[in-house]
Amino acid sequence: MxxxxxIIQQWIAPGGHVLDxxxxxxxxxxxxxxxxxxxxxxxxxxxxxxxxxMTKGVAVIEQNLDTQGLxxxxxxxxxxxxxxxxxQAVRRPDIVLDEMMRLGREGIVTFPNFxxxxxxxxxxxxxxxPESETLPHKWYNTPNIHLCTFRDFEALCHQKNFxxxxxxxxxxxxxxxxxxxxxxxxxxxxxxxxxxxxx
Numbered sequence: 001m002x003x004x005x006x007i008i009q010q011w012i013a014p015g016g017h018v019l020d021x022x023x024x025x026x027x028x029x030x031x032x033x034x035x036x037x038x039x040x041x042x043x044x045x046x047x048x049x050x051x052x053x054m055t056k057g058v059a060v061i062e063q064n065l066d067t068q069g070l071x072x073x074x075x076x077x078x079x080x081x082x083x084x085x086x087x088q089a090v091r092r093p094d095i096v097l098d099e100m101m102r103l104g105r106e107g108i109v110t111f112p113n114f115x116x117x118x119x120x121x122x123x124x125x126x127x128x129x130p131e132s133e134t135l136p137h138k139w140y141n142t143p144n145i146h147l148c149t150f151r152d153f154e155a156l157c158h159q160k161n162f163x164x165x166x167x168x169x170x171x172x173x174x175x176x177x178x179x180x181x182x183x184x185x186x187x188x189x190x191x192x193x194x195x196x197x198x199x
Contacts, residue, residue, distance in 0.1 A: 018080050
């Protein structure tokens with residue numbers, strides 16, 4: 001399992017009801033079903049990933065967040081709503097976050113940090129849009145249309161009065177090194193946030 005997913009699974013209460021937006025091949029939901037006895041659904045648009053979810057016994061709904069939204073779910077339907085490395089690929093991340101907080105008691109979001117030092121270095125020396133393990137596409141065919149940084153995300157949470165309960169950092173395959181915690185916007189490759197509605 002990816003390093004960010006290893007962290008996330010520790011934040012999910014056993015027996016919880018979970019919605020995973022952009023669930024991919026269902027790896028995380030499959031693990032949570034087996035190890036944490038959660039119930040829930042994944043939303044996905046990639047047909048191959050949907051097939052893999054079904055093979056694993058993960059309940060998956062084919063649904064496009066950009067065109068269909070989440071109006072088919074009632075308020076407070078889930079304990080946790082997940083979105084792992086997909087926020088940057090939707091047209092309106094701010095609206096998706098609003099919907100996550102409408103549907104769940106808490107949200108867990110991960111995304112590639114565009115202020116990561118290797119990306120800054122690449123931009124400075126190459127003068128081109130960076131490519132990396134977490135951002136492997138060319139500028140013209142990338143699904144990532146709204147890249148952001150730790151600071152960008154935290155400013156949006158503040159604007160929307162969402163409370164940040166936990167913030168973790170993944171630097172490649174390494175979880176939450178002290179230097180990354182000290183300077184997450186510079187040294188964190190993947191941002192991991194656990195958020196709730198503000199009081």
